Amino acid sequence: MKSPSGKPPTDSGAEAQRRLAYFRLAYFKERRDEIVSTIRELVEIESPSDNKTAVDEVAEVVAHKFSRLGGEVRFHRAKDFGSHLQVNFAGKSAKPVLLLGHYDTVYPLGTLATMPCRAVNNKLSGPGVLDMKSGIALMLHALAGLQEWHLKEQNGGLPRPVTVLLVSDEEVGSNSSRAITESLAKKAAAVLVLEPSYGPQGAVKTARKGVGEYLVEVRGKASHAGLDFQKGVNAILELARQIEKISGFTDLKKGLTVNVGIVNGGSRTNVVPAEAAAQVDVRIARMKDAAGIDRKMHSLRPVNRQCKIEVSGGINRPPMERSAGVAALYAQAVAIARELGWKLEEAAVGGGSDGNFTAGLGIPTLDGLGGVGDGAHASHEHILISELPRRAALIAELIEAV
Secondary structure, eight states: OOTTOOOOOSSSSHHHHHHHHHHHHHHHTTHHHHHHHHHHHHHHHHHHHOOOOHHHHHHHHHHHHHTTTOOOOEEESSSSSSEEEEEEEEEESSSSEEEEEOBBBBBBGGGGGGOOEEEEEEEEEEEEIIIIIHHHHHHHHHHHHHHHHHHSSSSSSBBOOEEEEEEGGGGOOOTTTTTHHHHHHTTOOOOEEEEOOOOOTEEEEEEEEEEEEEEEEEEOOEEEETTGGGGGGGGHHHHHHHHHHHHHOOOOGTTTTEEEEEEEEEEOOTOOOOOEEEEEEESSSSSGGHHHHHHHHHHHSSSSSEEEEEEEEEEOOOOOOOHHHHHHHHHHHHHHHHTTTOOOOOOESEEEEEEHHHTTTTTEEEBBBSSOETTSTTTTTTEEEEGHHHHHHHHHHHHOOO
């Protein structure tokens, strides 16, 4: 087998694999500036989840880039969100690998004015650069590298079919894209999620917590706080008692957390409040805990029987558990990284991604294969430029190896 430069390794076995990995890593190092340029182009097209026009604009740009690589482009149109982009690449007969990600960001239009995309020393910063426009660029360049290598080595084409899915609503719950994600995952041999890696060492994510959202609404009775205080039924007071109970559902040993994040209620200080509400975030490490916490939330009863409580919501992302399939995929990635010259760590994290859906179906899923950096969703969001070549090489090799 020849190297990307056309020079065949002269050794065999493990040494040949190391030499091949060296040449492939060198290929991406030579193209590092091209990868940076692609990332910068995507970052400078702002794409907040709630702006369909903006998200559709970046979708068209990305679709054109994948089309130039020979991918078959298909848009899944959504009414309230931007289009979801599916790209199919043909390959030798085998189940496809699904490359999964999103191009929506949490930043409102106009953020670039105060948070421009710029490269300083080894950092490229900007809104969405880490989460996860660098991941999209890595998909593009990894596929381009595979095509070029196999053009020289095996008369072109990809070593296996590849499906790319980029959705427009991941940052706001993936409600319009989940069915598409799950449908494509069921047809795949494995799912590689190009969300950001974890920590400065670039660990991949082999476990993620599941996510639930609940709304707890309390209704009491309004009255004048001075003239008719005793005639009122204070909804805020009742909600405060419920919050204490809800917070007690947390079980750190099980990896289960319950956080009351937003509270509102009342109208004026001189009015006994008739209404109050709390928005609750739930995280679970194990799917077997989902039914229990859901039952507890929906079983809340008022302390003051003059109040009424209504609970809505539920678990909307299953946890990504470190299954045998996930562990095997991670082991492959570790072996590839070793050939590329570094030790690839793994991490379990509290945040969810669309990889939760695919892992929840039992499909081997490896997350956190995207950019290495810090500050996702924050003003200091950035990636480390020096890490881009080996991330691209890792992704390309994984596509080939799975």
